[in-house]
Amino acid sequence: MRKVLRGIAASFIATLTLVGTATAASAAPADKPQVLASWTQTSASSQNAWIAANANQGAWAAYGYDWSTDLCSNSPDNPFGFPFEQSCARHDFGYRNYKAMGTFDANKSRLDSAFYEDLKRVCNRYSGATKSSCNATAWTYYEAVSVFGYKNATLGG
Structure with a gap:
């Protein structure tokens, strides 16, 4: 026995x-919050760092980030031919990961501002009336996430 x-x-x-x-x-x-913060700032260098990480997600597997995206949700990903999908994907990344960490409310405003800056960088590729049209569309997208983004974030994305 x-x-x-x-x-x-x-x-x-x-x-x-x-x-x-x-x-x-x-x-x-332990540096997961700092890395997340570095990828969700308004600067072009932050956007470029996120683009590089997104292209090599396996290198960041230990961090357990949520890379899923529905791109621009219920809005066109390329409105009027303006390629906004990558900006929308980075915005989703910020929303989903800050929500998972329980710090969404404290970061939402910055995430929305980073989204708008990303969209304006897309618009900077154009000139004249096309750039003006792109900037107006970017502003509309920004306003939509500013107003309705919290509701969508609480529903999962």
């Missing part, structure tokens, strides 16, 4: 050790 109990105890301890190791190994790196 003692041998059986020792065997059960040894198995139990081995299982606990395995579970404890798996939990420690799956914990996100």
